[in-house]
Amino acid sequence: MTTVRIALDSRAYDIRIASGLLDSPDVFAAAAARQATALIVSNTTVAPLYAARLERSLAPHFARVLHCVLPDGEEYKTWDTLNQIFTDLLRHQCDRKTTLFALGGGVIGDMTGFAAASYMRGVPFVQVPTTLLAQVDSSVGGKTAINHPLGKNMIGAFYQPRLVVADLSTLHTLPQRELSAGMAEVIKHAAIADVDFLDWLEANIDALMARDDAALAEAVARCCRIKAHVVSQDETEAGLRAILNFGHTFGHAIEAGMGYGNWLHGEAVGAGMVLAADLSVRLGLLPRQDAERLARLIARAGLPVQAPDLGAARWAEWMQVDKKTEGGEVRFVLLHGLGRPVLRAAAMAEAQASIAAHVRAGLSPAEHAA
Amino acid sequence: MTTVRIALDSRAYDIRIASGLLDSPDVFAAAAARQATALIVSNTTVAPLYAARLERSLAPHFARVLHCVLPDGEEYKTWDTLNQIFTDLLRHQCDRKTTLFALGGGVIGDMTGFAAASYMRGVPFVQVPTTLLAQVDSSVGGKTAINHPLGKNMIGAFYQPRLVVADLSTLHTLPQRELSAGMAEVIKHAAIADVDFLDWLEANIDALMARDDAALAEAVARCCRIKAHVVSQDETEAGLRAILNFGHTFGHAIEAGMGYGNWLHGEAVGAGMVLAADLSVRLGLLPRQDAERLARLIARAGLPVQAPDLGAARWAEWMQVDKKTEGGEVRFVLLHGLGRPVLRAAAMAEAQASIAAHVRAGLSPAEHAA
Numbered sequence: 136m137t138t139v140r141i142a143l144d145s146r147a148y149d150i151r152i153a154s155g156l157l158d159s160p161d162v163f164a165a166a167a168a169r170q171a172t173a174l175i176v177s178n179t180t181v182a183p184l185y186a187a188r189l190e191r192s193l194a195p196h197f198a199r200v201l202h203c204v205l206p207d208g209e210e211y212k213t214w215d216t217l218n219q220i221f222t223d224l225l226r227h228q229c230d231r232k233t234t235l236f237a238l239g240g241g242v243i244g245d246m247t248g249f250a251a252a253s254y255m256r257g258v259p260f261v262q263v264p265t266t267l268l269a270q271v272d273s274s275v276g277g278k279t280a281i282n283h284p285l286g287k288n289m290i291g292a293f294y295q296p297r298l299v300v301a302d303l304s305t306l307h308t309l310p311q312r313e314l315s316a317g318m319a320e321v322i323k324h325a326a327i328a329d330v331d332f333l334d335w336l337e338a339n340i341d342a343l344m345a346r347d348d349a350a351l352a353e354a355v356a357r358c359c360r361i362k363a364h365v366v367s368q369d370e371t372e373a374g375l376r377a378i379l380n381f382g383h384t385f386g387h388a389i390e391a392g393m394g395y396g397n398w399l400h401g402e403a404v405g406a407g408m409v410l411a412a413d414l415s416v417r418l419g420l421l422p423r424q425d426a427e428r429l430a431r432l433i434a435r436a437g438l439p440v441q442a443p444d445l446g447a448a449r450w451a452e453w454m455q456v457d458k459k460t461e462g463g464e465v466r467f468v469l470l471h472g473l474g475r476p477v478l479r480a481a482a483m484a485e486a487q488a489s490i491a492a493h494v495r496a497g498l499s500p501a502e503h504a505a
Numbered sequence: 506m507t508t509v510r511i512a513l514d515s516r517a518y519d520i521r522i523a524s525g526l527l528d529s530p531d532v533f534a535a536a537a538a539r540q541a542t543a544l545i546v547s548n549t550t551v552a553p554l555y556a557a558r559l560e561r562s563l564a565p566h567f568a569r570v571l572h573c574v575l576p577d578g579e580e581y582k583t584w585d586t587l588n589q590i591f592t593d594l595l596r597h598q599c600d601r602k603t604t605l606f607a608l609g610g611g612v613i614g615d616m617t618g619f620a621a622a623s624y625m626r627g628v629p630f631v632q633v634p635t636t637l638l639a640q641v642d643s644s645v646g647g648k649t650a651i652n653h654p655l656g657k658n659m660i661g662a663f664y665q666p667r668l669v670v671a672d673l674s675t676l677h678t679l680p681q682r683e684l685s686a687g688m689a690e691v692i693k694h695a696a697i698a699d700v701d702f703l704d705w706l707e708a709n710i711d712a713l714m715a716r717d718d719a720a721l722a723e724a725v726a727r728c729c730r731i732k733a734h735v736v737s738q739d740e741t742e743a744g745l746r747a748i749l750n751f752g753h754t755f756g757h758a759i760e761a762g763m764g765y766g767n768w769l770h771g772e773a774v775g776a777g778m779v780l781a782a783d784l785s786v787r788l789g790l791l792p793r794q795d796a797e798r799l800a801r802l803i804a805r806a807g808l809p810v811q812a813p814d815l816g817a818a819r820w821a822e823w824m825q826v827d828k829k830t831e832g833g834e835v836r837f838v839l840l841h842g843l844g845r846p847v848l849r850a851a852a853m854a855e856a857q858a859s860i861a862a863h864v865r866a867g868l869s870p871a872e873h874a875a
Contacts, residue, residue: 218653254659291623
């Protein structure tokens, strides 16, 4: 088992990474509260696969283990769904010692984390991520949120879990498209922080896409360490942490412009990184061959490398609503060489040029894959 | 002008207390963000009285000043009302530098604070409390929340304001019933922490009820200092801070049992303190004459000193849903002598005896006043 320790000011927690952890009661001992309630929050896809196994592993550590099963999908990342968690907690008279377990992908993690941050102004929670995206990204950094009809992730909290348990065997049931989406965040971590890791990914991308446990363990652990390093220096996203949004300003515009749920977050980030690298080239920050090298790796991960045709006006609108916007100008995370991110305001015309160079008609991410 | 400095770990802020501060732009300079937006959140009662004056004082410090006017009343302390704030913020493309100003009583302060805590995972906010209750209580301590149909203040955050501006002149428009309700929290602070202050209150209660500015300034400042001292030692309510809930376990049961909004929070706390003092006497902690002394002061503040007849079963139910419940037993804040609070689990039968000794039929708080 690989352990990554996340050190934050008054709170620190471990990420445990290995195959089969769902069936290991011992790994959950760190979150034990024998007089209290555990509430497993999952969705209709994940619950039948894993909820009973998690319950068995939690049973020795809690007075009772309850379940809250939400509908599956980004379109349910709303207040109404969040409120189902609160209603279940109150209906079962759960007190402040109750621990929430987020069993699922990023949507479940974000909603369960925000529920834990807000229920009685804060109860403990544990992440049990079952997608690659959640294992490498959502479960590190304490960002929790729900969507608002006018913007994604606009309502939330910074709130840290007590423990993260990443069981790699859960990735074997993941649809290939979601594996690719998770790989976008893996590639992002390498691109912004670690050229050695980028070399390693180029050598191991086929093993990763074939879900080789050893390769996955290495990739998840390296991503968690990179993200932990960034987050520990900037817990509330005042500065450095913004580099984790490489590809995300373009990506969020794609997600919003195409309608949430049509492109997966990771797919939008895949294409978004290609655009951000192109913009870096246009601004004289990145050699063209490095941008092409990155685009090739993104394509090998089965991700789209072309941008959907939103029209210039809607591209601009969606990039400006992104929450990195401050004082009206659009700031991008760009690459000043591979592994060297910079935060830079760019003229809308330059960004539009990058989009125009990669735009392609078609509605689905598959139509935009290389 | 009196200033009370609230010192918390990484955040500290000032409470400014005086008559006429709403018309003093200088006092708001500490919250200035000249490139950014200010959003004044108030309600249909407070906005016509004070919103334009606050806007004039903020105009020099912000790029623009917007207004969000909510319906007035505890029954609107819900997600739907909170979401009006989020929708306004997003509709006006407000970014992370936006500062929210809570102009109103405790409900506005709680909702605006939670909106600020959650919008884009946290934006700055300033409290401008216009009720005595909010000036002495809600604006110190960082507790923000909304209600859930199954429980009051069940969803919220600990989140500190950047500045609190308590303009005592706003208390001159306060209905007498709300002045009394605020006085309940004033008396509570004295009862749990400061016998000298209790003596002072007995000497000055008539001046306070006549809204004498000098007496009000002294009472508000002393309460803020007491609460600040408690909160600075226990920001997230892990232990000591619970003493601020003196009278609140009984009080919350009254509020919930009578239907939110029928009894004001302060009225319920007034009767709740009488019950908690009685329970302290029954458990041998407090001399009977001290409980009677406290009840007399509560009565002189125009507050109810008798309990509504909820029936024993509903009393028990509502006391157990209170969030101080942990592991199934009911814990009360009791007095081991005036000014010496203790946190103590009590048998339900003892609590019911205190209720029975003070119960009186009748639906309105006025019918329960001395």
